[in-house]
Amino acid sequence: MNRALTDRVNLLEHADGVSQADISSTPPANASQTREVYSESSTKSKTCGSKALPKGPAAIWFEWYAKTPRLWDVCGDRQKKSAYKQTVNYMKLFLPNGFHLDPSTATYCDQVLRFGQETEANLLKCFQVQGTKRKSGSSVQKQLRKYYHEGKLNGLIEAYRARVATEGIVDPAPRETQDLFTRK
Incomplete structure (x- = not known):
C-alpha cells in the first residue's frame, strides 16, 4: 500500500x-x-463481478447436506442456494447405486462425505471421457447444464428417475429442492 x-x-x-x-x-x-x-x-483478489463457486463438487455436496443449519432452510443468498441445488441435483445422476442419507444416524456426515467423493470421482471420469477439464463448482455446473441441453445426460436421467421410483434414493432435502429431473 x-x-x-x-x-x-x-x-x-x-x-x-x-x-x-x-x-x-x-x-x-x-x-x-x-x-x-x-x-x-x-x-x-477476485474481480468485482465474479460469482464463481470456488469449491469442488464434493465440497458443495458436503455443504449442501451436512452444514447446519441446512442451506435449503436458511441460505439468504438466493443465487448461491440455486447454484448449490442445481450442482447437487446434477451430481445425483452420477451415483449409479443411489444413496440413502439419514440425518439421525451417527455416521451421517461420513456418509455425506463418502457419497460426495464418489459422485465427484464419477463426474470427473465423465468429464475426462468428454474431454472437459473443469473441476470447480460453477464451471462444473455450467458444463453439466450444457450436457443436459445437448441431451448427453438423458441416459443418466432415466436411470436416476428409475432409482427414485424404486426408492433407491433417500434424500433428506425437501422435495422442492430435488425435483430438477423428476419432472418429464
Whole structure:
C-alpha cells in the first residue's frame, strides 16, 4: 500500500502516548513487509463481478447436506442456494447405486462425505471421457447444464428417475429442492 496508510495504521496501533510527529518522522521497521503483504493480497483478489463457486463438487455436496443449519432452510443468498441445488441435483445422476442419507444416524456426515467423493470421482471420469477439464463448482455446473441441453445426460436421467421410483434414493432435502429431473 502507500506510505500514508502505513503511517496511519501504525498511529492507530501505537496510540498510547506516542506523538504523530514521532511516528511520521521514523519509518516503521516492518513497512516493507507490510507493503509486500498488501501487494500479494491485492493480486489474489477476485474481480468485482465474479460469482464463481470456488469449491469442488464434493465440497458443495458436503455443504449442501451436512452444514447446519441446512442451506435449503436458511441460505439468504438466493443465487448461491440455486447454484448449490442445481450442482447437487446434477451430481445425483452420477451415483449409479443411489444413496440413502439419514440425518439421525451417527455416521451421517461420513456418509455425506463418502457419497460426495464418489459422485465427484464419477463426474470427473465423465468429464475426462468428454474431454472437459473443469473441476470447480460453477464451471462444473455450467458444463453439466450444457450436457443436459445437448441431451448427453438423458441416459443418466432415466436411470436416476428409475432409482427414485424404486426408492433407491433417500434424500433428506425437501422435495422442492430435488425435483430438477423428476419432472418429464
